[in-house]
Amino acid sequence: MITEEVRKARRKLVLDHFHDEVRQEWDDVLATFPHPHYELIPTMTVHDGDAAVRGYYRDSRTAFPDQDHEIIAFRHTDDAVVVEFWLLGTHRGPLGAIPPTGSRFRVRMTAYFLFDADENLVCERIYFDSLTLLKQLIGGVNMRNPKNWLLAARFLRGLLKEAGADPHPTLLRTTPPVLTD
Template sequence: MSDHADTARRFVADVWNGEREDSAYDLVAAGCPGFGAHGPEGVLAWHRDRRASFPDLRYELLDVVADGSRAALRWHATGTQEGPFGPVPPTGTAVSYAGATFLTFDADGRIADVWSVNELFQLLQQLGVGVVAPEA
């Protein structure tokens, strides 16, 4: 369904990239899992938190596939860490990483679930985070 593909593209442009955050109230269902809350506020909280760490964070959509009540997105993100990212203090480092996000839509065409996988380990490596092996 191309409507879901269009909604997915708008979700990335308006919400993820912060061009028109108020769109979350049109695009996201009340029960959609988020960051400390459900619905549009929870989804916005997650993206605001990420943009606090990387104010210039931008997602580029590489692929969008929609079928039935689902859409899959393949994306590439770039940004510069200017704020804390979890326990990592600001580094001023530019990062680049990729991922995929899967959206499920409700009967009203709103996003009811968001599930993503990404190259978080690669992102942390770019910020200079080391991995310490557990003791045997």
């Protein structure tokens, strides 16, 4: 079992991490990891290392420059902090191959902040329903206006291109836990 001291230190680190992401203070966010590592399970992508994570930050804030969050719940486990939150923002730039729609989104997410035996943050693993996000991005486009039909076609083409990406191999190789009584 983790101690109250460890619980408080983890809570502070994770809340600082969230706060600095909203402020887009990337050096401060990266300082919460000895080696930055993100796993986005819905897209089966991994961003590993300083350069890759900075690229992820750049790309996600190009797509959603006003990205913010609302924390719903905060839980501790022996090796992680689990945070449920709403992620919200406006689709102002490309999301990979998906063109911006100008639509607002609000998606419920869960992030697992994983710690090693020395209390170092080693991974942020994020889960969310990508269909909910995509429905909100395209759903905000007025399809009764013929001027938006080309945007919808480009959105669909971009979505198909993104869906064709190969999953990161480390997310496919999982080891079941050893469960003993």
